[in-house]
Amino acid sequence: MFKTVTTAPYKDQKPGTSGLRKKVPVFQQENYAENFIQAIFDSLEGFEGKTLVIGGDGRYYNREVIQKALKMAAASGFGKVMVGQGGILSTPAASNLIRKYKAFGGIVLSASHNPGGPTEDFGIKYNIGNGGPAPEKITDAIFARTQVIDTYKIADVADIDLDAIGTFDLAGMTVEVVDPVADYVTLMEELFDFPAIKAHIAGGFKVVIDSMGAVTGPYAVEILEKHLGAPAGSVRNSTPLPDFGGHHPDPNLVHAKELYDDVMSPTGPDFGAASDGDGDRNMVVGKNMFVTPSDSLAIIAANATLAPGYAKGIAGIARSMPTSAAADRVAEKLGIGMYETPTGWKFFGNLLDAGKATICGEESFGTGSDHVREKDGLWAVLFWLNILAVRKESAYDIVTKHWAEYGRNYYSRHDYEEVDSDAANGMVTALREKLSTLPGQTFGALKVEAADDFAYNDPVDGSVSKNQGIRVMFEGGSRVVFRLSGTGTSGATIRLYVERYEPDASRHGIETQEALADLIAVADEISELKKRSGRDAPTVIT
Ligand code: VG1
Ligand code: CO
Numbered sequence: 001m002f003k004t005v006t007t008a009p010y011k012d013q014k015p016g017t018s019g020l021r022k023k024v025p026v027f028q029q030e031n032y033a034e035n036f037i038q039a040i041f042d043s044l045e046g047f048e049g050k051t052l053v054i055g056g057d058g059r060y061y062n063r064e065v066i067q068k069a070l071k072m073a074a075a076s077g078f079g080k081v082m083v084g085q086g087g088i089l090s091t092p093a094a095s096n097l098i099r100k101y102k103a104f105g106g107i108v109l110s111a112s113h114n115p116g117g118p119t120e121d122f123g124i125k126y127n128i129g130n131g132g133p134a135p136e137k138i139t140d141a142i143f144a145r146t147q148v149i150d151t152y153k154i155a156d157v158a159d160i161d162l163d164a165i166g167t168f169d170l171a172g173m174t175v176e177v178v179d180p181v182a183d184y185v186t187l188m189e190e191l192f193d194f195p196a197i198k199a200h201i202a203g204g205f206k207v208v209i210d211s212m213g214a215v216t217g218p219y220a221v222e223i224l225e226k227h228l229g230a231p232a233g234s235v236r237n238s239t240p241l242p243d244f245g246g247h248h249p250d251p252n253l254v255h256a257k258e259l260y261d262d263v264m265s266p267t268g269p270d271f272g273a274a275s276d277g278d279g280d281r282n283m284v285v286g287k288n289m290f291v292t293p294s295d296s297l298a299i300i301a302a303n304a305t306l307a308p309g310y311a312k313g314i315a316g317i318a319r320s321m322p323t324s325a326a327a328d329r330v331a332e333k334l335g336i337g338m339y340e341t342p343t344g345w346k347f348f349g350n351l352l353d354a355g356k357a358t359i360c361g362e363e364s365f366g367t368g369s370d371h372v373r374e375k376d377g378l379w380a381v382l383f384w385l386n387i388l389a390v391r392k393e394s395a396y397d398i399v400t401k402h403w404a405e406y407g408r409n410y411y412s413r414h415d416y417e418e419v420d421s422d423a424a425n426g427m428v429t430a431l432r433e434k435l436s437t438l439p440g441q442t443f444g445a446l447k448v449e450a451a452d453d454f455a456y457n458d459p460v461d462g463s464v465s466k467n468q469g470i471r472v473m474f475e476g477g478s479r480v481v482f483r484l485s486g487t488g489t490s491g492a493t494i495r496l497y498v499e500r501y502e503p504d505a506s507r508h509g510i511e512t513q514e515a516l517a518d519l520i521a522v523a524d525e526i527s528e529l530k531k532r533s534g535r536d537a538p539t540v541i542t
Helices: 032-042 062-076 091-100 136-146 182-191 194-202 216-227 257-264 293-302 326-334 349-353 377-391 395-406 421-437 517-527 529-533
Strands: 002-006 020-023 051-056 080-088 105-109 121-127 151-155 166-170 173-178 207-210 271-275 282-286 289-291 316-320 337-341 359-362 366-369 408-419 446-453 470-474 479-484 492-502
Touching (some): 062 166, 091 121, 091 182, 091 377, 182 377, 194 377, 207 257, 257 271, 282 377, 289 395, 316 349, 377 395, 421 479, 492 517
Parallel strands (some): 316 359
Antiparallel strands (some): 166 173
């Protein structure tokens, strides 16, 4: 029933910011997915007889890899696999299942915000028993294993019917096909004031969610339309499709522009939200107010006690380094801990487990809390709806009042996608060499206070992660940050993050790019970004 298959290593299976991501044809190479899955199992210990959670965002190749993973889990000795019906589990829902049913870990199949389809992206990520992405110690071990792997084990049996809920036997292992939505909805009901939100919607508050043809559709329909009483059709693009209907499932001002325009129109909805391929990102927009992810983190933290699940207060806030310091001011006022981590949710796990942080966020449209160990798109949307329903004010008023109280951190990210890898690496190397010469230099009215390559010392396990992004900090709290993306699948993506702190409320109404123009120019001067990338302008501005 089990067979051992001879294989040869692929050299390119190094996990990035969030698992292994490649084009589908790369994954379709002989034994490519199998090698990586076996390398995961080979890097773990003590899972015999235990439970594994498997699910994905429904993108092209999801079902095929799930069948492989099920048969390989059986051959490696797992006792049970819980898999979402149809192979569907949003990333936060998978994290919840791992925690709730005390699974050993989980395999999440997704390339998140990257496009899907036969020639687009696919991905595999391993999550540990706390429900969160495997820390670097494990992803490093998985990569090392992929470099020498020579066999994998698999059950030689028929496929499981993924569409039928129920319990099945696969070569002696139990497979439980579960409703992907139910447990997640229960969790959200515990955290948020559903009756208040329902009453607010019944009172005429109009909300729309764009699921972008990706995984949150069934979750959003169940919660927003069935539980909270929003009219049918309030969730758009709600059927998960293998190619996301041709959409780029990245909720930002470029890819969710239709939703944005709709909310901005005078007759449009009061509030709109969008989520990404695997359901862990969120974009929120109120009438005349796009809420930046960095501001969203700060505002959620400042208003956290309005949600029943956080009524006792929060222990601390964590944000990734490139995320704006808006949340830092909230932490300061609340007198709670503030943690700055490298990019990627895997760095929040220890802080959440240790109870040091309750709420976490990234500038890349990611917000979450200790309810799971992933960022959670719908959670953030519900948090906003909870705040709006209780305060009975518009998002515009909530955000502008927040700025008036704490000051405004103008913030923007410029992405230069599919840049030649050597050119991108050359830029970073040149910047590193320059770092020590920058402090004290002035660029117009801007004086460099400090410059470094961010390194993180994990306060819980003492691990150190170096080279996590180049920061140039100016006097007064402005800064520019340069990083190379770790999630792309072709060429390099350079990310430039720009931030300016403005305490003066009379200067809070400036258009963002205008408010940041001098910093953007200085960033280019210091890095030669345009010259080296051969580009006149960023591909995406968020
Ligand atoms: C990007 C974001 C990062 C996020 C990661 C995974 O990584 O910048 O903040 O955690 O994607 O998000 P990078 O290395 O490309 O900058 V998910 O939703 O898209 O898995
Ligand atoms: Co995602």
